[in-house]
Amino acid sequence: MADGRTVLGIETSCDETGVAIVRDGRLLADVVASSVSQHAVFGGVVPEIASRAHTEWLPRCTRQALAEADLGIAGIDAIAVAAGPGLMGALLAGASFARGLAVGRGIPLYAVNHLAAHVAVAEIDVGRLPSPAVALLASGGHTDLLLVRDPVGDIVPLGATLDDAAGEAFDKVARVLGLQYPGGPSIDRAARTGDPSAIAFPRGLTGPAESNRYRFDFSFSGLKTAVARRVDRYVSEDAPVPVADIAAAFQEAVVDVLATKTLDACVDSGARHVVLAGGVAANARLRHVMGERARSMSIDVLSPPPRRCTDNGAMIAWLGWRLLESGANPTGVTFTSRSQMSAADILI
Ligand code: KG4
Ligand code: ZN
Numbered sequence: 634m635a636d637g638r639t640v641l642g643i644e645t646s647c648d649e650t651g652v653a654i655v656r657d658g659r660l661l662a663d664v665v666a667s668s669v670s671q672h673a674v675f676g677g678v679v680p681e682i683a684s685r686a687h688t689e690w691l692p693r694c695t696r697q698a699l700a701e702a703d704l705g706i707a708g709i710d711a712i713a714v715a716a717g718p719g720l721m722g723a724l725l726a727g728a729s730f731a732r733g734l735a736v737g738r739g740i741p742l743y744a745v746n747h748l749a750a751h752v753a754v755a756e757i758d759v760g761r762l763p764s765p766a767v768a769l770l771a772s773g774g775h776t777d778l779l780l781v782r783d784p785v786g787d788i789v790p791l792g793a794t795l796d797d798a799a800g801e802a803f804d805k806v807a808r809v810l811g812l813q814y815p816g817g818p819s820i821d822r823a824a825r826t827g828d829p830s831a832i833a834f835p836r837g838l839t840g841p842a843e844s845n846r847y848r849f850d851f852s853f854s855g856l857k858t859a860v861a862r863r864v865d866r867y868v869s870e871d872a873p874v875p876v877a878d879i880a881a882a883f884q885e886a887v888v889d890v891l892a893t894k895t896l897d898a899c900v901d902s903g904a905r906h907v908v909l910a911g912g913v914a915a916n917a918r919l920r921h922v923m924g925e926r927a928r929s930m931s932i933d934v935l936s937p938p939p940r941r942c943t944d945n946g947a948m949i950a951w952l953g954w955r956l957l958e959s960g961a962n963p964t965g966v967t968f969t970s971r972s973q974m975s976a977a978d979i980l981i
Contacts, residue, residue, distance in 0.1 A: 638656065638657060638710050638711070638957050638958065639654060639655070639656040639657075639661075639702075639704070639708055639709055639710050639711075640654070640656075640709070640710065640712070640713055640950050640953040640954040640957055641653075641654050641695070641698065641699075641709045641711075641712050641713070641734075641950060642654070642655065642713045642714070642745075642946045642947065642948070642949030642950025642951065642952075642953050643691070643695075643712065643713070643714040643727045643730065643731050643946060644714075644727065644747070644750075644944055644945060644946045644948065644949045645687040645691070645715065645719075645723050645724060645726050645727030645730075646715045646717070646718065646719025646720065646723055646724055646727075646747045646944065647678060647683065647719055647723060647774075648667055648668045648669055648672060648678045648683045648686070648944075649665055649666070649668075649669075649943065649944040649945065650666045650667070650668075650687050650690040650691060650694050651663075651665045651694070651945045651946025651947070651948075651949065652691070652695050652697070652698040652946045653698060653945065653949070653950040653951075654699070654701075654702040654704065654709070654950055655757075655947070655950040655951050655953070655954040656702075656954075658954070658958075660757055660947055660951070661702035661704075662697075662699070662700075662702040663698070663701075663946060663947045664697045664698045664701065664946060665940075665944075665945050666686075666690045666693075666694055668682060668686035669814075671686065672814065673813060673814045675814075676804075676808050677804065677814060678720070678773075680720045680722050681722065683720060683723045684720070684722035684723050684725070684726050687723055687726035687727060687730075688730075691726065691727070691730045692730075695730075695734075698946070706734070706738055706740075707738075709738075710740070710741070710957070711741045711742070711743060711953060711954075711957050711963065712731050712734055712735050712740050712741070712742050712953070713742075713743040713744075713745050713949050713950060713952060713953020713954075713956070714727050714728055714730075714731035714742065714743070714744055714949065715727060715745060715750065715949050716728065716744035716746070716747075716964075716970050716971065716974075717747060717970055717971035717973070717974040718747060718748065718774065718971060718972055718973050718974040719747055719774070719972065720972065721970065721972045724970040724971075724972070725970055728744070728968075728970045732966045735966055736966060741963035741965075742963055742964060742965060742966055742968075743957070743961070743963055743964050744964040744968035744970075745949055745956065746952075746974055746976065747944075747948075747949075747974075748770060748775060748777065748974065748975070748976035749784055749788060749952060749976055750948035750949050750951065750952040751770055751772065751910040751911050751942075751948055752768045752770060752779065752781055752784050752788065752910045752976070753784035753948065753951055753952045753955060754910070754937060754941050754945070754947055754951050754952075755908050755909075755910065755935050755936075755937045755941075756784070756951065756955075757937070757941065757947060757951055758937050758938060758941065759935045759937070762781060762783075762906070762908060762935070763905070763906045763933075764781070764782045764783060765780055765781060765902060765903070765904045765906075766780075766781045766904055766906040766907065766908050766935070767779070767780060767781070767791070767895060767898045767899050767902060767906070767907050767908070768780075768781045768788075768907070768908040768909075768910055769895045769907065769908070769909055769910065769911075769914070769923075770910045770911045770976060771798070771799040771800060771891060771909075771910075771912070771913035771914060771919075772798060772799075772800050772910075772911030772912045772913060772944075773800035773801055773804065773815075773912055774798050774800070775793070775794070775798050776793060776798045776800075776851045776853075776891075776913075777790060777792070777793045777794075777976055778790075778791040778792045778793070778849045778894060778895060778898050779791060779976050779977075780898070780902050780904065781908065784952070784955065785952070785955045785956060785959050785961070786959075788977050789977065790975055790976060790977055791849040791898050791902075792848065792849025792850040792851070792894070792898075793851070794850065794852065794853065795838075795847070795851065796852050796853065796854040797852075797853040797854045797857060799851070799853060799891065799913045800815075800816075800817055800911070800912050800913045801853070802853035802856060802857050802887060803815075803816040803817040803820050803884075803887070803913065804816035804817065805857050806820065806857055806860050806861075806880075806883050807819045807820050809857075809860060809861050809864050810823070810860075810864065810874070810876050810879060810880060811876070812876070817912060817913060817915070817916060820880045820883065820884055821915075821916050821918070823876055823877050823880035823881075824877065824880040824881035824883075824918065825877075825881075825917075826877045827875070827876075827877030827878040827879070827880050827881030827882070828877075828878050828881055828882070829882055829885035829918075830882070830885070831875065831879075831881065831882050832863065832879065832882040833882070834856055834882050834883055834885075834886040835856055835886065836856075836886055836889055836893075837851060837852035837855050837856055837890060838850055838851060838890075839890060839893065839894075848894070848897065848901075849894055849897070849898055851890060851891075851894065853887065856883065856886055856887070860879060860883050863879065864879065884916070884918050885918070887913075887919075888916070888918050888919045888922050888923075891913075891919060891923075892919070892922050892923045892926050895907055895923065896926055896927060896930060896932065899927075899930070899932050900930075904932075905931070905932055905933060906932065906933045906935060907923065907927060907932060907933070907934045907935065908935045908936075909923065909934065909935070909936040909937070909942070910937070910942065911942060912942055912943040912944070913942075914936060914937070914939075914942040915939035915942040915943055920934075920936055923936075924936075
């Protein structure tokens with residue numbers, strides 16, 4: 634292992650500006666600023682607002698991270714930046730800032746995959762990932778099942794959503810229920826006082842015919858439509874909408890499908906470990922149900938604390954540090970940011 638290696642990580646793929654510093658496998662600083670409150674009134678992320686917020690906040694977050702780590706920029710050996718997937722303007726804000734620092738200070742630059750970073754970040758809290766592990770990566774833009782042999786270079790996609798991402802479904806259903814954006818945390822909270830069995834919402838791609846062809850794929854758009862229809866019915870009948878029950882029953886349907894398919898993937902691949910990653914992995918019910926079902930199958934669930942599930946700079950700094958430590962060549966400043974990428978695209 635290389636000694637004395639310090640990596641500054643920069644995350645700007647969506648609405649969180651994250652800057653963090655990892656040295657020798659230790660997180661020294663982790664600064665996250667979110668423009669989420671500026672998007673809430675629109676019910677979703679407005680790309681232009683997110684890009685401008687990143688540009689404004691990156692210098693401040695970087696200064697704060699360096700101060701937290703008690704370092705000057707001269708103490709940074711490499712910079713890592715999220716190159717995709719994500720909102721193009723937001724990605725470019727981070728990439729431009731990272732390039733400026735790298736060229737201006739002569740620091741090597743690694744362009745890293747945001748999805749692989751979501752998986753790799755679990756190592757900060759749980760140590761080196763056991764191999765193989767099945768990762769459930771569920772965020773606002775992705776719902777992927779991945780077979781991870783090594784977060785640096787060996788990730789095989791097993792399945793993905795065919796339509797909405799799990800987080801997107803949470804966000805859209807919250808809107809239908811009149812709950813605040815982002816929908817995931819709002820539904821997570823509202824569901825605590827609801828009855829998950831109040832309504833049997835559909836579990837997409839789990840029927841006998843579909844579960845063969847789409848064994849590790851997901852579909853949440855039918856579920857979202859079923860919730861919208863149910864709410865329309867209450868409204869047209871002038872009846873009060875049972876928000877907590879609908880939130881709990883919707884959440885249960887999502888969690889049931891995510892847990893079932895993730896554990897099926899473990900059985901098929903022989904993996905004895907599950908890694909939860911992405912914003913939806915912060916969901917309390919998902920963590921609980923996944924933990925209970927996995928325990929009964931003697932499968933181990935590795936779940937990073939909620940703040941490391943949603944977007945943050947630590948995940949980028951960590952993957953950058955892992956690349957540096959593994960001897961990978963820096964990407965240099967000529968990489969291309971990409972709005973669409975697979976978790977398997979490790980080096981840009
Ligand atoms: O990973 P992330 O921060 O950003 C993306 O890369 O997309 O994930 C954001 C998504 C949003 O859709 C948000 O509603 C969802 O994660 N989310 C949650 C929870 N916290 C965030 N979904 C369910 N339960 C939560 N507690
Ligand atoms: Zn993300």
